[in-house]
Amino acid sequence: MKNPTDRRTFLGAAATAGAFFAGRATRAGEAGKPALLGGEPVRRASFPGWPRTDARDENNLLEVLRSGRWFRGGGDKVNQFETAFAELTGAKHCVAVANGTSALTTTLSAIGVGPGDEVIVPPYTFIATVNAVMLQYALPVFVDVDPETFQIDHAKIEAAVTDRTTAVVPVHLGGSPANLDAILETASKRKLSVVEDACQAHLAEWRGRKVGTLGTAGCFSFQVSKNLSSGEGGAILTNDGDLAERCYAFQNNNRGRAVDSYNFRYVGGRATNLRLTEFQGALLLAQLTRFEQQSATREQNAAHLTSLLREIPGIAPAKMHEGVTRNAYHLYMFRYHPDAFASLPRARFLEALKAEGIPASGGYSPLNRESFLQAALDSKGFRRVFPKEVLDGYRDRSQCPANDRLCEEAVWFTQNMLLGTRGDMEQIAAAVRKIQAHGAELAKA
Numbered sequence: 179m180k181n182p183t184d185r186r187t188f189l190g191a192a193a194t195a196g197a198f199f200a201g202r203a204t205r206a207g208e209a210g211k212p213a214l215l216g217g218e219p220v221r222r223a224s225f226p227g228w229p230r231t232d233a234r235d236e237n238n239l240l241e242v243l244r245s246g247r248w249f250r251g252g253g254d255k256v257n258q259f260e261t262a263f264a265e266l267t268g269a270k271h272c273v274a275v276a277n278g279t280s281a282l283t284t285t286l287s288a289i290g291v292g293p294g295d296e297v298i299v300p301p302y303t304f305i306a307t308v309n310a311v312m313l314q315y316a317l318p319v320f321v322d323v324d325p326e327t328f329q330i331d332h333a334k335i336e337a338a339v340t341d342r343t344t345a346v347v348p349v350h351l352g353g354s355p356a357n358l359d360a361i362l363e364t365a366s367k368r369k370l371s372v373v374e375d376a377c378q379a380h381l382a383e384w385r386g387r388k389v390g391t392l393g394t395a396g397c398f399s400f401q402v403s404k405n406l407s408s409g410e411g412g413a414i415l416t417n418d419g420d421l422a423e424r425c426y427a428f429q430n431n432n433r434g435r436a437v438d439s440y441n442f443r444y445v446g447g448r449a450t451n452l453r454l455t456e457f458q459g460a461l462l463l464a465q466l467t468r469f470e471q472q473s474a475t476r477e478q479n480a481a482h483l484t485s486l487l488r489e490i491p492g493i494a495p496a497k498m499h500e501g502v503t504r505n506a507y508h509l510y511m512f513r514y515h516p517d518a519f520a521s522l523p524r525a526r527f528l529e530a531l532k533a534e535g536i537p538a539s540g541g542y543s544p545l546n547r548e549s550f551l552q553a554a555l556d557s558k559g560f561r562r563v564f565p566k567e568v569l570d571g572y573r574d575r576s577q578c579p580a581n582d583r584l585c586e587e588a589v590w591f592t593q594n595m596l597l598g599t600r601g602d603m604e605q606i607a608a609a610v611r612k613i614q615a616h617g618a619e620l621a622k623a
Contacts, residue, residue, distance in 0.1 A: 212616045213533035215623055220609040221535030225602065228594035229407045234467055238460035248456050250274075255459030260413070262466060266381075267388040269396070269415035271422035274459065275429045278377040278399025280452040281412035282310035282347070285395045287448060288424040289345065289371045291316050293563040296342040298370075300330035300356075301546040301581040303349040306399075307375050308545060311347070312554055315563050319343070320546040322578040326497045328352060328511050328588070331580065332360035336368065338575075342568075345371040350379035350389050352590075353405070353506030357499045358384045358392050365393075373397065380406045381473050383504035390415040395425070400458070405473065405508055405593055406465055408458040429453055476507040476596040479603050483510060483596075486607035492518025493610060510591040511541070513584070520617030524586065527613060530620055534609035537595075541588035546576045 211217030238255070247253035256274050264272040275281050291297060293315035299307050301320045311318040321338050324331045328351050335346060346365055348356040358374075365372045372393030376382070380398060382389045390396020395418070400411030414425050423445070427434050429452035432444040484495045492515040498505055514524050522530075524540060531538045554560060555569050595602070613620065 210612070212530055212612060212620055213535075214530045214620060215616070219533060219535045220612060221602075221605045223535070225537070225595045226597040228592075228597075229402060229465075230468070230472075231464075232468075234464040235461055238464045239457060242456045242460045250453055250456055250459065253456035253459070255456045255463060256454050257459075259454075259459045259462045259466075262463065263413055264415065266466070266469075267391055267415055269388075269391045270417045271415070271419060273414045273416075273422055273425045273429065274454040275412045275414065276452040276454060277401060277410045278397060278404075278412040279306040279310055280429065281377070281397035281399070281414045282306065282373065282375065283313055284425050284428045284452060285373050285397055285414055286310055286314055286316075286345065287428050288421055289373070289394060291344050291371075293559075294342065295344040296340060298335055298338055298343060298346040300349050300351070301544060301576075301578045302328060302330075302351060302542055302584060303375065303545060304377070304542070305545060305548075305550075306377070307347055307349055308551075315559055316344070317342070317564065317568070317572070318551075320576045320578055320581075322580045323584055325513065325580050325584045325587070326494075327354065327356075327499060328496045328584065329354065329356040329499070330361075332357040332364070335361065336364050339364075339368050339370070343368070343370060345373055345394075347373045347375050348393075349375040349377075350382055350506075352496065352509035352511050353379045353382050353593075354496060354498050354511075355379065355382050355384045355389050355502050355505075357501065358389075359501055362392065371395075377412075378404070378508035379506045380404065380508075381469070381504065382506040383502070385501045386503050391417065394418070395421060400462060403592070405476075405506060406462065406469055408454075408461040408465065411454055411458045411462065472597060473506065476593060477505065479596040479598065479600065480505065480507045480510055482600050483603040483606060486603065487512060487610065490518075490607070490610055490614065492516070492614065507596055508593050509541075510593075510596060512589050513587040514589050515587065519614050520621055522613070522617040522621045524589070526620055528589065530613045531609055534612065536606050536609045537592075539590040539592075540585075541590045542585060544578065544582055544585050546578050546581070551576075 213219035250256040260272040291314045295316040296319045297311045299318045302323045308318045321334050374393045374396040376390040376396045377399035379389050395416040398413045400408045427445045428449045432449035434445050487493045494513040496511040
């Protein structure tokens with residue numbers, strides 16, 4: 179008598195059959211004419227939207243609205259979020275602020291970066307990293323990137339240090355940590371502060387520790403596109419209690435935490451108002467309830483997508499440093515090499531991807547070459563602070579050839595695309611293969 183088929187065997191067989199027919203359908207789709215040339219697109223459905231909300235977000239906002247306690251000084255939502263975020267990341271202290279730029283500005287001010295100083299930054303980052311430095315009338319010194327990881331090239335940092343250098347701001351770009359072992363070693367040797375720009379790296383880990391907790395301080399953004407969002411918002415993590423108090427005072431008009439109405443003592447030096455509101459604190463508390471699950475989904479889908487794209491000549495998914503134990507995948511990044519696509523230009527490749535139903539971006543342009551830098555250096559303030567020879571030699575110091583190449587090769591997918599299914603990842607890969615198969619036609623059209 180034959181053994182009856184058990185449930186596990188049946189489901190395994192069904193899955194195998196489904197994968198076979200899905201594979202045949204995918205390959206058939208790849209063989210068709212590119213959508214950009216009038217063919218049927220690989221995908222018609224939208225990717226998951228962002229931000230995501232449910233009843234918890236609405237209830238938290240209504241609670242604050244009805245309480246009349248909209249300011250963090252009279253409410254408890256921001257305080258609750260600071261406690262929760264510190265516990266989640268393993269940091270001793272958290273200070274919530276108005277946005278990620280505010281987190282960087284507050285931290286640099288609190289550690290004493292000021293006029294005449296230099297701060298090491300990567301050229302492959304959002305402008306906020308550099309703006310925060312220049313607001314201190316300090317000079318951003320660009321250190322080239324490692325194109326394979328998209329991160330700052332840690333091996334080139336020490337050569338950029340001068341007697342003016344006070345801090346290094348490594349950016350965990352796209353959610354993948356920079357090489358913190360090497361950066362922290364160099365910083366310790368040269369007595370520099372390390373301000374981790376983790377604005378895109380919520381829950382990312384370096385050797386099992388959350389980023390933002392290994393350096394002097396870590397800065398986060400909760401802008402609407404970020405993996406943890408309140409529309410706008412930011413936070414600073416640190417294990418230094420004195421630094422946490424200076425950060426709090428800076429973003430609170432020089433008032434410390436323990437104040438009573440207008441009977442308070444001013445602390446610190448320069449300061450401003452960069453406070454987070456109770457509404458944003460309430461949103462963040464609700465968003466935290468889904469945060470870990472969403473992060474795990476991104477990781478799983480990114481791993482599957484990498485396994486698919488790695489098999490396509492001319493596509494090089496961003497590598498991670500050996501110490502990365504978790505990638506936050508705010509961005510899924512890879513390099514595109516047109517030689518493997520019949521010399522199809524990247525701009526045309528991106529256009530073809532979009533036509534196939536796969537939205538993508540070419541990422542950043544070379545920040546170190548932007549005109550705003552020279553405009554700032556020509557300003558009266560910078561000319562008064564820095565010697566002429568320092569400013570005149572700035573352009574030569576700011577050459578980053580590896581970054582120039584990366585900016586011509588990079589392709590990004592946004593984090594919400596990784597919240598879909600494995601099938602979505604397979605459609606992305608199918609679209610890339612389809613474009614490659616028709617690269618010559620697309621290049622001529």
